[in-house]
Amino acid sequence: MAILIEKQAKRDAKTEKQARREQDDNIQGERCDDSPRKVEFCMECGAFNVVSAKKLPKDVDVKAVFACNELDLKEVKVYGFDYDYTLACYKPSMDYLLYNLGRQILIEQYKYPKPIGDLQYKPGFAIRGLHYDIQKGVLLKLDSFLQIQLGTVYRGLTSLSNEEVLNLYKNRIIPIAAVEYRHDTDHDGHSKMVQLADLFSVPEMCLLCNVTDYFERNHIDYHPEILFRDVKNSVRFSHPVMHKIVEQNVSEYIKYNPDLGRFFQRLVEADKKLFLVTNSPYRFVNIGMQMLIGKNWKDYFDVIIVQARKPKFFTDKSRPIRLFDEKSGTHVWDRVVKLEKGTIYYEGTVKQLQDMTNWRGHQVLYFGDHPYSDLADVTLEHGWRTGAIINELTHEIDTLNRTDFKRNANWLQMLTGLIEEHQDCEDVDERQVFTKWMQERDFLRNEIKYIFNEQFGSVFRTYHNPTYFSRRLFRFADIYTSNITNLLNYSVNHTFYPRRGVMPHEYISYFV
Structure with missing residues (x-):
C-alpha cells in the first residue's frame, strides 16, 4: 500500500508543478510551494483524502444561455x-391543481376506488424526462446509451433493487426500438416505453405512482397499461377545467x-x-x-x-x-x-x-x-x-454551485482516476483497499444523485453519462436556458458558441 501512496504523491507533485509553471506570473500569490501534495490514507474509508484540495470550480451563472450549436x-x-x-x-400550485383534477376524474369518470381521493401530491418525487414502461408498470431513468440507471427504477413509490431490475429486464440496456419508436406501438415484442418529457407530465407521473402504490399495498390486481392510459387521459381531460380555474385567479398559478x-x-x-x-x-x-x-x-x-x-x-x-x-x-x-x-x-x-x-x-x-x-x-x-x-435549470445550476456538490464531484473524479489506475493490482492488502475505494465511489455517486432529487437525481445526468433527455435536448436545441428573458443579457447580434467538447482520447487528466 505504501508503494501506491508514494507513486501517487509523486504523480501529484509532478502534475502540480507542471500546472504552476503554466499559470500566469501575475497570480504568484495563489501558488503553492513546490512540495508534493500532502496525501493521507484513511484506514476507515480506504481512500486517499486530498488535504490541499484542488480549487473548486467557479459558480455557473443561473441566468446564462448555453449553446449546443453555434x-x-x-x-x-x-x-x-x-x-x-x-x-x-407556472408556480408549484399548477402541479397540485393538475394532480387533484386528474385524481378526481379517475374516481368520477373511470370509477377508481374512492380511497384514491386521499392520495396526496408529492412535490419533488418525479423529474422530467423519465420513461414509463407501460407493460411492466415501472418508472425509470435512462442515460444517453439507453442504459437503466440503477437505483432510479420505481414501481409505484417503491424503489426496485438492482437484482429486481436485472430480473425484470435481463439486461441494463433497453432495446432502441422500445424507446425511440415514435408511434408508441409494439415492435418485435419489445416493451413499450413512453417518455414524459414536459413539465405538465410531472404531476401525471406522481398520480400514476401513487395509484400504483395503492393497488400494490392493497393487493388489487391491475393492468399497468390500462392504468397508464387512464391516468394520462384523466390529466389530459382536466386541462379545460384547469384553464377555467387559472383564468379566474391567474396570479395564483403564473409567475x-x-x-x-x-x-x-x-x-x-x-x-x-x-x-x-x-x-x-x-x-x-x-x-x-x-x-x-x-x-x-x-x-x-x-x-x-x-x-x-x-x-x-x-x-x-x-x-x-x-x-x-x-x-x-x-x-x-x-x-x-x-x-x-x-x-x-x-x-x-x-x-x-x-x-x-x-x-x-x-x-x-x-x-x-x-x-x-x-x-x-x-x-x-x-x-x-x-x-x-428548461425551467428546472435554475434548480440544477443552484445545486451545481453548492460547495458540498463541488467537493464531492472533485473527489469522485479523482477517486475514479485512482480506481482506474490501480484496478489491476494483485496484492491482497491492496485489493482490500481497492474494494473500499469502490464502496466510497458508490457512496459518492449516490450522494451526488440525492442532492438533485432523492429518487431520480439530476434531469441532465445519470451517475456519469448524460440522460436520454439531455441527449435529445442537445440534439434538437441550438441553445437552452432557464427563462426566455435571460436573453436580455445578450445583444440581438450576439453569437452563441458551444464549448469545445473533450473527447475521450484527447486528454489524460483527472480534471478537464
Whole structure:
C-alpha cells in the first residue's frame, strides 16, 4: 500500500508543478510551494483524502444561455414562441391543481376506488424526462446509451433493487426500438416505453405512482397499461377545467415576469418579427399574457396561432388555418389566404405559416419547452433554429454551485482516476483497499444523485453519462436556458458558441 501512496504523491507533485509553471506570473500569490501534495490514507474509508484540495470550480451563472450549436443572432429575423412553460412559467400550485383534477376524474369518470381521493401530491418525487414502461408498470431513468440507471427504477413509490431490475429486464440496456419508436406501438415484442418529457407530465407521473402504490399495498390486481392510459387521459381531460380555474385567479398559478415586455420591445425595436404558436386556447393565453405584459400584448406579435395541436402543426401537410373570433369565442368559416397582424388564428400547419409569411430556415428561431413537440420537427424538417426553455435549470445550476456538490464531484473524479489506475493490482492488502475505494465511489455517486432529487437525481445526468433527455435536448436545441428573458443579457447580434467538447482520447487528466 505504501508503494501506491508514494507513486501517487509523486504523480501529484509532478502534475502540480507542471500546472504552476503554466499559470500566469501575475497570480504568484495563489501558488503553492513546490512540495508534493500532502496525501493521507484513511484506514476507515480506504481512500486517499486530498488535504490541499484542488480549487473548486467557479459558480455557473443561473441566468446564462448555453449553446449546443453555434447560433448567430444576426441571422435571425423572426422569433417564435410557445406559451406554456416558455412565456408563461407556472408556480408549484399548477402541479397540485393538475394532480387533484386528474385524481378526481379517475374516481368520477373511470370509477377508481374512492380511497384514491386521499392520495396526496408529492412535490419533488418525479423529474422530467423519465420513461414509463407501460407493460411492466415501472418508472425509470435512462442515460444517453439507453442504459437503466440503477437505483432510479420505481414501481409505484417503491424503489426496485438492482437484482429486481436485472430480473425484470435481463439486461441494463433497453432495446432502441422500445424507446425511440415514435408511434408508441409494439415492435418485435419489445416493451413499450413512453417518455414524459414536459413539465405538465410531472404531476401525471406522481398520480400514476401513487395509484400504483395503492393497488400494490392493497393487493388489487391491475393492468399497468390500462392504468397508464387512464391516468394520462384523466390529466389530459382536466386541462379545460384547469384553464377555467387559472383564468379566474391567474396570479395564483403564473409567475410574474417583469422583464417579458421589455424583452419583446427590444426585439421589435431591432426590427424582428414575432409569432406565437401554442396548443392552449385563446382565452387562457389572453388572460395570462395580459397579466404578464398588459392588454396590448398582441401588438408585439405579427402572427398568433392558438390551439395549434402540436406536434401535428409541424407534421401534418393539410389542415387549414382557421380564423378565430375573439368576441364570440368561436371559429369563423372565412378562408384564410394571408396572415394579418392583430388577428387570431388556430390550427393550421407550419407549411401554411411558412408559405404565407416566407419565414424559412435559419432566419427563424423558435422557443419551446418540449424537445419533441416544440423543437424536433422544426429543426429536422424545416431547418429552423431552436431554443429550449428548461425551467428546472435554475434548480440544477443552484445545486451545481453548492460547495458540498463541488467537493464531492472533485473527489469522485479523482477517486475514479485512482480506481482506474490501480484496478489491476494483485496484492491482497491492496485489493482490500481497492474494494473500499469502490464502496466510497458508490457512496459518492449516490450522494451526488440525492442532492438533485432523492429518487431520480439530476434531469441532465445519470451517475456519469448524460440522460436520454439531455441527449435529445442537445440534439434538437441550438441553445437552452432557464427563462426566455435571460436573453436580455445578450445583444440581438450576439453569437452563441458551444464549448469545445473533450473527447475521450484527447486528454489524460483527472480534471478537464
